[in-house]
Amino acid sequence: MPALCEASVSAETIQQLQHRLQQQGYYQGTPDGALGQKTRSALTQYQEAQGLASGAITLESLRKLQLQ
Structure with missing residues (x-):
C-alpha cells in the first residue's frame, strides 16, 4: 500500500490518528496534531502488530483505524 x-496529511487527521492509537494503547500523550517521534513510533508499533506495512502513514493503516 x-x-x-x-x-x-492535515494536522486534524494526525490528531485523529493519535487519538485512535491512544485508544488502542499505542500513543502516550495528548493528541496535538504534530507528526513527531511519539506519533511515528506509535504508528509503527500499531502497523507491526497488525501485520501492515510500517514506517509511514498509509491508506491501509488509516482505513484499519477507521479514519478513511
Whole structure:
C-alpha cells in the first residue's frame, strides 16, 4: 500500500490518528496534531502488530483505524 505524502496529511487527521492509537494503547500523550517521534513510533508499533506495512502513514493503516 503506498505511503501518503506526509506534508499533505492535515494536522486534524494526525490528531485523529493519535487519538485512535491512544485508544488502542499505542500513543502516550495528548493528541496535538504534530507528526513527531511519539506519533511515528506509535504508528509503527500499531502497523507491526497488525501485520501492515510500517514506517509511514498509509491508506491501509488509516482505513484499519477507521479514519478513511
